[in-house]
């Protein structure tokens with residue numbers, strides 16, 4: 521049976537040029553891709569390739585120089601845009617340390633435009649999804665980094681957005697906590713959430729990504745599944761298949777800015 525899922529995010533010919541002192545710098549140069557419901561797409565490329573700039577334009581933090589960001593059929597920068605997008609930038613900041621997880625999320629529920637009467641139920645739902653229900657009354661200042669990262673994901677899920685943007689979601693987290701975050705991300709995708717992920721961690725991309733976009737100097741260099749990208753790199757071993765890291769290292773010099 522052929523299953524066709526709907527396109528949640530369509531990025532079309534997206535460009536961002538930064539100008540300073542009369543010089544123009546093309547951080548993102550004509551990028552196009554789609555993400556369907558339930559799909560995890562990963563941006564992979566060297567530092568400065570344009571990944572965060574792309575995520576920021578999709579998330580509404582940065583206005584594109586040209587091109588389109590269409591979410592659930594609505595053009596983010598042209599139409600009256602009211603789709604929800606969950607964004608996880610992560611890190612130690614972003615919450616009121618002296619307030620509980622519940623109170624923090626109740627505050628963010630207002631920003632996510634969750635109706636007042638539904639807020640407590642919604643906060644309980646997202647805390648359950650990231651398995652923080654048992655510490656929901658604890659002050660956030662006593663949370664570990666992994667717990668804070670899960671709380672960032674919970675915040676992004678308020679209002680049930682169809683699209684989740686995850687910028688390096690496990691940077692600085694240990695293997696066990698990263699695996700737990702991966703499990704949550706997979707569960708969200710299985711529930712139909714479209715996910716755009718940036719990562720430098722090959723095992724994370726291998727474990728999560730349905731599609732990988734290799735990005736260098738602001739352009740998409742190639743795209744495909746992990747298996748397809750490994751095939752494209754044409755690395756062969758007698759006794760085992762090539763890894764994504766080996767394939768990436770073979771291509772990496774071509775991804776650098778001139």
Ligand SMILES: Nc1ncnc2c1ncn2[C@@H]1O[C@H](COP(=O)(O)OP(=O)(O)OP(=O)(O)O)[C@@H](O)[C@H]1O
Nearest residue numbers: 538539545547565566567568569570571572573574
């Ligand atoms: N506000 C800005 N003004 C000028 N240049 C910028 C600005 N923001 C980003 N850049 C430049 O645009 C390029 C792309 O940056 P971006 O942060 O998108 O890269 P990235 O792929 O996310 O890198 P990393 O892997 O290090 O996070 C970089 O060369 C960066 O220095």
